Amino acid sequence: MSKLYAVGLGPGNSCFMTGDALRAIEESDTVVGYTLYVELVADLTAGKTVLSTPMRREVERCRLALEQAAAGHTVALVCSGDSGVYGMAGVLLQLAQEYPAVQVEILPGITAACSGAAVLGAPLIHDFAVISLSDLLTPWEKIARRLQLAAQADFVICLYNPASKKRHDYLQRACDEVLRHQSPATVCGVVRNIGRAGQQSQVCTLAQLRDMPADMFTTVFIGNSQTMQIGNRMVTPRGYCTDGAR
Amino acid sequence: MSKLYAVGLGPGNSCFMTGDALRAIEESDTVVGYTLYVELVADLTAGKTVLSTPMRREVERCRLALEQAAAGHTVALVCSGDSGVYGMAGVLLQLAQEYPAVQVEILPGITAACSGAAVLGAPLIHDFAVISLSDLLTPWEKIARRLQLAAQADFVICLYNPASKKRHDYLQRACDEVLRHQSPATVCGVVRNIGRAGQQSQVCTLAQLRDMPADMFTTVFIGNSQTMQIGNRMVTPRGYCTDGAR
Incomplete structure (x- = not known):
C-alpha cells in the first residue's frame, strides 16, 4: 500500500504549516504541486523529486500524484491553504477510486x-x-x-x-x-x-x-x-x- | 509595548499547530488557557508560568491574559482550534481597548x-x-x-x-x-x-x-x-x- 498525502500549506511560507504537514513532506520522496506553491516550500524539498504543473490543471496534477504513488513512491500533493476548501482533495478522492493500492490521507491546512x-x-x-x-x-x-x-x-x-x-x-x-x-x-x-x-x-x-x-x-x-x-x-x-x- | 498572542492550537496535540503558533508559545513566558487545552500543550510549557481557568470563563480568561501582558509579560492565550472561529479572539480584541500598551496578535489554527x-x-x-x-x-x-x-x-x-x-x-x-x-x-x-x-x-x-x-x-x-x-x-x-x- 503506497501513501499519498494531500498537504495544505496554509497561506504563505512554512511558518503556517502544521507539524503533521511538515512531517508528511519530509516522509515523501516525491512532491507534486502547482509551480508557485512548490516554490514556497523549496526549503523542504531538497533531494526529493519535484513535479510541478501549471495552474488550473488540477485533474492532471491529481492523476500525476496518484500515478507516482501507484508506482511505489510516497507522494505529497501540496496546495495553498487547505486542500479541502476549494482545493484538490475532492477531485483527488474521486480519481483515487481508480487506484485502490494508493492510500490517500488529507492533512488540513490554514485556509x-x-x-x-x-x-x-x-x-x-x-x-x-x-x-x-x-x-x-x-x-x-x-x-x-x-x-x-x-x-x-x-x-x-x-x-x-x-x-x-x-x-x-x-x-x-x-x-x-x-x-x-x-x-x-x-x-x-x-x-x-x-x-x-x-x-x-x-x-x-x-x-x-x-x-x-x-x-x-x-x-x-x-x-x-x-x-x-x-x-x-x-x-x-x-x-x-x-x-x-x- | 508588551505582546499577547492568541494562539489557535488546532484540534488535538501539537502535531496540528503551525510553526508560528509553536514559536509564539516558545517566546512567551506566560501561558493562559482553559485547563484541558493547557494540558494538551504541556510539553511546550515547561519553565513557563501557566495560568488555567475553568470552562466558560472566557471574559475572565482574556482579562487575565491582558493583565499579565500589561504587567510586562509576553503572554500566549491558547485555545483549541482557531481562536477566530467561535473562539476568544473577538472578546479579547474588545477588552484590549482598555489595555493600549498591549499589542495583540492573532495566530490562526486549524478549526x-x-x-x-x-x-x-x-x-x-x-x-x-x-x-x-x-x-x-x-x-x-x-x-x-x-x-x-x-x-x-x-x-x-x-x-x-x-x-x-x-x-x-x-x-x-x-x-x-x-x-x-x-x-x-x-x-x-x-x-x-x-x-x-x-x-x-x-x-x-x-x-x-x-x-x-x-x-x-x-x-x-x-x-x-x-x-x-x-x-x-x-x-x-x-x-x-x-x-x-x-
Whole structure:
C-alpha cells in the first residue's frame, strides 16, 4: 500500500504549516504541486523529486500524484491553504477510486478564511458562510442566490476568488446582492497576499467595499449586522445578548 | 509595548499547530488557557508560568491574559482550534481597548470545520456555512432561520456544538430544519474527538443523522445536493458542470 498525502500549506511560507504537514513532506520522496506553491516550500524539498504543473490543471496534477504513488513512491500533493476548501482533495478522492493500492490521507491546512480573519481581527467569531465568486464551474445565478440567502441569514460572509481579469466587476455585483439585505454601513474587510510579502489589509464599509480593487490574491469579509470596527480591526461579537458577562 | 498572542492550537496535540503558533508559545513566558487545552500543550510549557481557568470563563480568561501582558509579560492565550472561529479572539480584541500598551496578535489554527473535513474526506470543497447550535448567546429562532436559509442556498453545512446534556435534541431539531429543503438522502458525516485519542467518524444520510448521538466534542457535516459518498468518505464536487475536465 503506497501513501499519498494531500498537504495544505496554509497561506504563505512554512511558518503556517502544521507539524503533521511538515512531517508528511519530509516522509515523501516525491512532491507534486502547482509551480508557485512548490516554490514556497523549496526549503523542504531538497533531494526529493519535484513535479510541478501549471495552474488550473488540477485533474492532471491529481492523476500525476496518484500515478507516482501507484508506482511505489510516497507522494505529497501540496496546495495553498487547505486542500479541502476549494482545493484538490475532492477531485483527488474521486480519481483515487481508480487506484485502490494508493492510500490517500488529507492533512488540513490554514485556509484563507482563517488566516485572513486573523489579519483583520476576529470577523468569523459567529456563524459564517464561505462563497467563491468564480463562475468557472458554478453559474452566476447560483452564486447570486447564495449571496442573497447568506445576507438574509445575517451570516458573516467570506468571499474567495472575488475578482479576476475576466471577472473585474464580480465583487461589485456581489456587494449589490448583499446590499439587498444588509446596510451599506456593514463593516467589511479585505486582505491581500495573506502571509506573504506585500500583505495588505483594510477595514471598510459595505458601500466602500463595492469599489475596492480585488484580484485572485484577495480574500473579502462582509460582516453581519453586529460586526464592528475596533481601531483598524474588524470584530464580530459572539452572540446577540449584550451583557458580555461570559 | 508588551505582546499577547492568541494562539489557535488546532484540534488535538501539537502535531496540528503551525510553526508560528509553536514559536509564539516558545517566546512567551506566560501561558493562559482553559485547563484541558493547557494540558494538551504541556510539553511546550515547561519553565513557563501557566495560568488555567475553568470552562466558560472566557471574559475572565482574556482579562487575565491582558493583565499579565500589561504587567510586562509576553503572554500566549491558547485555545483549541482557531481562536477566530467561535473562539476568544473577538472578546479579547474588545477588552484590549482598555489595555493600549498591549499589542495583540492573532495566530490562526486549524478549526474543526477543516480538521473534521479532512477526516471525512472532502465535504467542504464548495461553498459552505458554519453554524453553531449553541443557544447560549443566540436565540434558537435565529439559529433555525439560518439553518433553513443555508439549506435553501444549498450550502454544505458544518455544525459546531451540535448537542450537549441540556440540548440533547438540538441535532434532531437542526436536521428537521434542513429537511424542509434538502432530501433525506443527503450525504452527511459526523466526527468526534478530532485529532485526539478515540477519534471516530461516520458517513450517513441526513435521515440517519437525525438520530445520531452527538455531544460537544462532535462536529457535524451536512452535504449539499451534489455531495456524494465514495467508499467510507464524504466528497463534495467543485461545481455544477459535469465535464470534470479541469
